[in-house]
Amino acid sequence: MRTEFIEAIHEKKIIEVEFYSKKDDTNRTRKCIPFDYAPNKRDKNPIDKYQLFDLDGRHNLALEESKIFSLIKLDEEFEPSDYISWETDWSIARDWGEYS
16 A cells, blocks of 8 residues: 555656544545655654545645555546645655645
8 A cells, every 4th residue: 555655756646545534433535635645744643645626625634554545546536735735844755746
């Protein structure tokens, strides 16, 4: 799963993620932009999480691998400039021009 996620970052591909949502106590499937695989900086117990932008809900998601049932790299591409408006400090190196 992690390999496919990192490939999607490098290829700028949208992914489809099925995961357990604790907030709703249900499984959800979302199309997402893959941002990074790293601890969430605000977490008290920093563990690596899949950092995503949920295209359906229009918000960021940070998912532990144990909460993800499937992760599929789609054929759809994304443009980083459409989603990134901050100075980046990625854990996963990439060639996204000024957004790297």
